[in-house]
Amino acid sequence: MDIIIRQVMPEDLDAVARVEAVCFPKAEAASRVSFAQRIRMFPECFFVAEREGEIIGFINGCATDSPVISDEMFEDAGCHKRDGIYQSIFGLDVIPEHRKQGVAARLMRHLIEDARAKGRRGVILTCKDRLIRYYEGFGYKSKGISQSVHGGAVWYDMILDLR
Numbered sequence: 833m834d835i836i837i838r839q840v841m842p843e844d845l846d847a848v849a850r851v852e853a854v855c856f857p858k859a860e861a862a863s864r865v866s867f868a869q870r871i872r873m874f875p876e877c878f879f880v881a882e883r884e885g886e887i888i889g890f891i892n893g894c895a896t897d898s899p900v901i902s903d904e905m906f907e908d909a910g911c912h913k914r915d916g917i918y919q920s921i922f923g924l925d926v927i928p929e930h931r932k933q934g935v936a937a938r939l940m941r942h943l944i945e946d947a948r949a950k951g952r953r954g955v956i957l958t959c960k961d962r963l964i965r966y967y968e969g970f971g972y973k974s975k976g977i978s979q980s981v982h983g984g985a986v987w988y989d990m991i992l993d994l995r
Contacts, residue, residue, distance in 0.1 A: 835888075836881070836883075837938060838882065840878040840879065848890055855928075860983030870909050874894050879891050881938065891923065891925075891942070895919055896918050899954070901956055918954050919946075919950075921955065952994055954993050960986070973990065973992075974988055974990055
């Protein structure tokens with residue numbers, strides 16, 4: 833089955849919120865309101881994976897001049913800086929029945945290439961320790977434990993240098 837990676841559209845809001853609710857614990861999941869703001873403020877940094885008309889995953893994050901993600905960025909879409917030197921990633925979601933099929937990797941590669949095409953210096957994200965190796969496979973480097981306490985979890989700052 834073919835997968836289409838495309839920019840998010842306003843009518844994708846409910847599907848994106850459903851995917852997030854399946855993929856993240858409630859304390860860490862972004863709200864529908866937060867997704868509505870992200871779709872409105874930075875749709876050019878928000879991509880969905882669609883299979884047979886169904887959204888099965890997505891990747892999103894704002895552009896920023898900060899080399900690390902702060903907790904404020906998760907909640908305030910106004911932190912987006914259109915010409916920011918870094919592309920952040922707030923979430924890389926794929927619903928369980930479509931995992932281990934390369935969907936997340938395709939979304940990641942798409943966002944990386946988009947950031948490169950826009951002249952960004954790098955891509956940043958936070959992840960749990962069990963995912964550090966996964967992201968290192970794309971060329972990310974760990975910067976150690978993050979200052980983020982989002983959802984009460986321990987996060988690690990990761991950076992991909994595009995220069």
